[in-house]
Amino acid sequence: MPSADRRLDPRRKPSQVRGELTRERILTAAAHVFAEHGYAAGTTNRIAERARVSIGSLYQYFPNKDSILAEILIQHIDRGSWPDVDDLDFSPGTLQAVVRAFIRDAIDNHSDDPRLLRVMIEEAPVSQELLDTIDRHGKLRIAQIRDVIVRHPDIHVGDPDVAADIILFTVEMNTHKFMAAPRTASAETFEEELVAMVTRYLRGDG
Structure with missing residues (x-):
């Protein structure tokens, strides 16, 4: 089994309902973006736009698109x-x-x-x-x-x-x-x- 990459750890898990909804919206948007555009073209900017959040908000929850995909697979x-x-x-x-x-x-x-x-x-x-x-x-x-x-x-x-x-x-x-x-x-x-x-x-x- 390969070793884990610590750069993939989510930045934070929200403790409030609003934050959890935003996080789930990002993950749902990312799933659509990856399916439609592929992984290489599935940029964090595209994901943020699809989720209707700012790129800064996205980075509050995930450091990069790799961590987003890892979380989608976990779910x-x-x-x-x-x-x-x-x-x-x-x-x-x-x-x-x-x-x-x-x-x-x-x-x-x-x-x-x-x-x-x-x-x-x-x-x-x-x-x-x-x-x-x-x-x-x-x-x-x-x-x-x-x-x-x-x-x-x-x-x-x-x-x-x-x-x-x-x-x-x-x-x-x-x-x-x-x-x-x-x-x-x-x-x-x-x-x-x-x-x-x-x-x-x-x-x-x-």
């Missing part, structure tokens, strides 16, 4: 959710439906503008808060997947911990790539293929 990760394992059906024969629940949530979590997703994937710099966010969510999701692996009677894998890592990486990386790329197939087709692949792996099919 993107924090918005993501996976199914509550306790709500899933672990009866024999339900494995494909369980896998589909996880994959469908992953697709929904990456339903942002594909142009913005590409910017986040290709350009997002590494802040300490981003590293902490990735680590926190990764541990949570691996624990959820491992719980499914040890509880579902249709799953046959050698090592639950390694299998959970493989599943998380496979689902997240493939979903990122598919949802950010120009579409050559529908999201429904992608879902079906990924569900089939993961289900076969967990069943131990040859």
Whole structure:
């Protein structure tokens, strides 16, 4: 994991509602600017203009556009959710439906503008808060997947911990790539293929 760049830390987190609204307006504007103009042309001046704030106000919250993009990615990760394992059906024969629940949530979590997703994937710099966010969510999701692996009677894998890592990486990386790329197939087709692949792996099919 790369080391964090301290220059990406936001200047301050607002303590009042008005300040928080301004900060969120800057982040929303930046997401639109990055999607429309790309990262190189997505300048802080353009972001401030889109947010209808002065450039001085923008710099009160963020030192540069790198820190803005890092915060957008943090929010993107924090918005993501996976199914509550306790709500899933672990009866024999339900494995494909369980896998589909996880994959469908992953697709929904990456339903942002594909142009913005590409910017986040290709350009997002590494802040300490981003590293902490990735680590926190990764541990949570691996624990959820491992719980499914040890509880579902249709799953046959050698090592639950390694299998959970493989599943998380496979689902997240493939979903990122598919949802950010120009579409050559529908999201429904992608879902079906990924569900089939993961289900076969967990069943131990040859």
